Amino acid sequence: MKKLFFLLLTCSSLQLFAQDYKTAVETQFMHYTHALMQKDFKAALEYMNDDFFTFVSKEQMLLVMDKVYNSPEIEFKILNPQVLNVDTLYIIDGIYYVMLRYSNDLEMKFLDNSKIQDSMAKAEENSLTLKALQQEFGENNVKHVNEKDLFSIYSAKSVIANSRDLKSWKFIVVEEKQIPLLEKFIPKEILERVK
Numbered sequence: 446m447k448k449l450f451f452l453l454l455t456c457s458s459l460q461l462f463a464q465d466y467k468t469a470v471e472t473q474f475m476h477y478t479h480a481l482m483q484k485d486f487k488a489a490l491e492y493m494n495d496d497f498f499t500f501v502s503k504e505q506m507l508l509v510m511d512k513v514y515n516s517p518e519i520e521f522k523i524l525n526p527q528v529l530n531v532d533t534l535y536i537i538d539g540i541y542y543v544m545l546r547y548s549n550d551l552e553m554k555f556l557d558n559s560k561i562q563d564s565m566a567k568a569e570e571n572s573l574t575l576k577a578l579q580q581e582f583g584e585n586n587v588k589h590v591n592e593k594d595l596f597s598i599y600s601a602k603s604v605i606a607n608s609r610d611l612k613s614w615k616f617i618v619v620e621e622k623q624i625p626l627l628e629k630f631i632p633k634e635i636l637e638r639v640k
Contacts, residue, residue, distance in 0.1 A: 496630035
């Protein structure tokens with residue numbers, strides 16, 4: 446009877462542990478996302494993988510974020526962020542890693558397009574932009590909303606989270622073109638789960 450009780454206690458403890466790290470990862474990733482949505486880039490940087498800053502300084506990253514989110518050519522909004530799933534926990538060299546998948550909707554309005562008076566030229570520009578965005582995000586994930594003259598984009602991406610203590614999580618969004626950089630500080634076993 447004692448063995449059965451111990452086994453049940455161990456199983457329930459493992460279940461609680463699994464839920465705890467998943468909840469922490471999801472909650473902190475949403476804090477990171479909301480910081481980006483609010484354009485609080487300094488707060489967002491605190492949630493990014495520290496090893497990334499070995500290759501790109503925080504100052505450079507702040508400039509990039511500011512340029513993207515506050516561009517005079519583009520109105521850019523992140524809407525409806527959600528974590529789709531949090532994967533299994535891995536421990537490599539004393540660091541915990543978790544893959545997660547998230548999605549959000551993006552709205553992009555190219556302000557230069559709104560200055561084009563010729564309707565044919567505007568339609569051509571929108572068509573080219575639509576094709577470029579569809580190549581990046583997938584054909585079914587991008588729509589041009591004529592009445593608002595903006596592009597609506599559904600984006601789903603993979604993220605690698607890491608922690609030394611299972612309490613404070615850091616994140617890096619995985620972009621295909623960044624894989625060579627990520628290979629310099631993310632273990633091969635983790636990156637292989639993305640590919």
